[in-house]
Amino acid sequence: MIPRYSRPEAVAIWSPETRYRIWFEIEAYAAEAQAELGLIPKEAARTIWEKGKSAKFDIARIDAIEHEVRHDVIAFLTHLAEFVGPDSRFVHLGMTSSDVLDTCLAVQLTRAADLLDADLARLLDVLKRRAFEHKRTVCVGRSHGIHAEPTTFGLKLASAYAEFSRARTRLAAARREVATCAISGAVGTFAHVDPRVEAHVAKKLGLEPEPVSTQVIPRDRHAMFFATLGVIASSVERLATEIRHLQRTEVREAEEYFSPGQKGSSAMPHKRNPVLTENLTGLARIVRSAVTPALENVALWHERDISHSSVERMIGPDATVTLDFALARLADVIDKLIVYPENMQKNLDQLGGLVHSEDVLLALARKGLAREDAYRLVQRNAMKVWTEKADFRSLLAADPEIAKHLSKQEIAACFDPAHHLANVDTVFKRVFGAA
Secondary structure, three states, X not given: OOHHHOOHHHHHHOOHHHHHHHHHHHHHHHHHHHHHOOOOOHHHHHHHHHHHHOOOOOHHHHHHHHHHHOOHHHHHHHHHHHHHHHHHHHOOOOOOHHHHHHHHHHHHHHHHHHHHHHHHHHHHHHHHHHHHHOOOOEEEEEEOOEEEEEEEHHXXXXXXXXXXXXXXXXXXXXXXXXXXXXOOOOOOOOOOOOHHHHHHHHHHHOOEEOOOOOOOOOOHHHHHHHHHHHHHHHHHHHHHXXXXXXXXXXXXXXXXXXXXXXXXXXOOOOOOOOHHHHHHHHHHHHHHOOHHHHXXXXXXXXXXXXHHHHHHHHHHHHHHHHHHHHHHHHHHHHHHOEEOHHHHHHHHOOOOOHHHHHHHHHHHHHOOOOHHHHHHHHHHHHHHHHHHOOOXXXXXXXXXXXXXXXXXXXXXXXXXXXXXXXXXXXXXXXXXXXX
């Protein structure tokens, strides 16, 4: 993660200060539970809490100790003992390093998930507002990049709203799945720590006890979490790509806000480039790049190895901080997006009414023509529009075979875009509810 694509609240989740504070809380809650069980003196548990709570952990000092002992958790515990004093002998009893590391990671990932959920909520609010604003702003729909039939810009945004609603549901499920605590000892058998200690720590941290850990929490949970982030990133890219296409000079149906004083090119003063959505496309790739390593972390040796550790130290911060930034940026893009209905209409009319070819096809079929025959009659006139730049409606009216079945008035009715909007309200109710 780099400052350019990071927001402070997301970065703070992964700071050394936050990590060591969580580590302390895990150790202190474990001591608290052991004191309640009569396994250590209650006064010792209180001392651990009081002295550790007021401690300002010295990152440089911990790093220096780790440089000597080559073990991050031992370095932290050694530094913690410098604050706690003799009662530090009651810290970490029966626990293994992964109890601290994995439980801390669960806390950090759930906090990141909560932040991402708030990002999605804001994005959904913006998408809903703009969707209703352009509910009946007619534009051409495209398949394969080619004009298809009329749709509305509001429906485009409603589609994005539905997609990010699903993303929010998936994120909530991924958060639940990764929010587990393990305080079970060297190979997860609770040989030297009472399971009730794990339950107590889990409750205090807002987690659930891991039903069965080895020395680590099973990594399928983390794989699902990062896979969910990858899917959300793909949804970000899909909407960003749509905006990029709509901003092309030849299309110009929508455009990123271009602020006063903004420059688009160091060489060409006229440029107004879709730099924000291009950036979002790139950031989506970074988030998705975490998915494969997370999947490969699932297959650890026996009860544990540390091949997953270096991976998670990078993908945890990078994926969550980057996605947080991307969702916030996308919400801003949609919020300020400039829409050009007049260009939408211009593009809709560009091919002389060809976008209504299916309307004519169905009208002929309703008159009794076989669908294959109706298709042939419509297509032969449609192809002339492509090659001769003729008016589609005039060609149809002049075709004697079509005239046998459709009057000029019936042909004209096929070019009324109103029926393409007939069920917009139905779709909006499905997406946004009756309200």
